[in-house]
Amino acid sequence: MNKRRRLGIRGKWLGSITLSLIAGFTVSTLTPVFPASKYWFLFQLTPLATFFIAFFFTYFLLTRPFVQYLRTLADGLNVLAEGKLQHRVPVLRQDELTDVAANLNAMAERLESQIEKERLAEKSKMDLITGLSHDLRTPLTSIVGYLGLLKNQTYRDEAERDRIVENAENKALQLKKLIEDLFEYTRLTDGASELRVLIFDVRALAAQMAVEFEPIAAEHGASLRFTHADRLPANVAADPDRIRRALDNLLMNALKFSVKPGEIRMTVAVADACAEIAVRNLGDPVTAEQERQLFERFYKADASRSADRIQPGFGLGLTIARQIAELHGGSIRFAHENGSFLFALRLPLHG
Incomplete structure (x- = not known):
């Protein structure tokens, strides 16, 4: 299909020449020869004149739609130049101009997309x-x-x-x-953050944070239950201050959006060469759209879902927790079903 389209103009050119040659040859065959006539020279020019007339006539007929479509492309380009990037040039042919029209439309889409990105970036700023x-x-x-x-x-x-x-x-x-x-x-x-990497038992860190966080939870009408498995080691190579920051963000998020009175559960488990510190709580259900936005920077959930006395933030807590996890080669696992929330920090085990 593409090869045929690229031969379109050439085909019209060759077709015009072919038809003109046929017409000129036919006229030459039918033209009488009068060598002694003083108009003999004119008779000899008749086939040549017929060729040129036929060529221009047939080429005009064959290329007229082509020229009209060129005008359509020019008009479409003028519309795009005026800034109306939603305009699209109609693709009506199957020749070289099809590629031109497609490229114009692709260019308009890219420009429109880029301008939209810049608009959203400016709005975000x-x-x-x-x-x-x-x-x-x-x-x-x-x-x-x-x-x-x-x-x-x-x-x-x-x-x-x-x-x-x-x-x-x-x-x-x-x-x-x-x-x-x-x-x-x-x-x-x-990327300007430097890690102070130490090898430590993340289970002990989580247990210490649970003790420290329990009175804060009680002050806001919630309780904290901490459980862990003692059988397997949970040593990780990480920056303990950053891990503490990530866990604190997960705990504060659970406290903000837990039902009151309620319970926050914190567990440590080891599986698949990873240590997982999970924080669970019950709260008001969220929509699928809200789920997709939870880890976006500066996203804040509906204030009505938060406890009245919890200090609001920038909406960076979960974003920072995820960035810290990824900085250590880990991740944040999230699950939600009917108001039951799970945020789990996963870190690769050391050794």
Whole structure:
């Protein structure tokens, strides 16, 4: 098919010449010869004139649609040049111009796709700036307000003053956590993060984190149950601070979106040359679209699903946890069914 299409214009050219030769030969055969006539020279030119007339006439008939389609392509190119990249040139022929039309349409699709990507990138950047401004301003405004109360001594007694100081400290810690998340995400994304790799038992790290996290969970109306298998070693070669950060993000995510009162389960298991630290919780079900967005940067679930007293973040917790896992050659496994959530950090065993 492609070869036939590429011979289209040549075929018209050869066809015109062939028909013209046939017409000229026929006229030459039928033209009488009068050597003694003074118009003998004109009679000899008749076949040649017939050839040229036939050639131009047949070539015009055969190439007229070709020229018209060229005008169509030119019009389509002008439309694309005006910025209307959704326009597509009609593909109506089976010759060389088919490739031209297809290439124009492909070029328009690529340009349209590139412009759409740039538009989405710009929108994402503006959304990021808006989100960062809002998330940073909220605790900062509270801190300024609490400091104003302390400065003006507008409190009733020492107990209220202590409560204001505690609230200001909590907001300052929230602000510190937001900035740390942002810097951590930037370092992981840019590849500027250096790992302090040690060989350690991830089971012991998880058990220590469970002890530390249990009172935090209890404060927000949840309990933490930690179980593990003692039979197999769970030594990994990793940066313990980063692994602690990833697990903390998974635990905080479970606490934010658990039903209250509820239970968070943390387990450590060894299988397939990997250590898996799983965090399970029950919460409100999410849609398939929300599932696909859980690990996207700056994605925040519906605020109504979160506990009221849990401090909000940038929506980077799960993204950072996954990046840390991948940085260690591991992964984050996710499963969800009817409000039952599972986030599991998988790390390759050492040795």
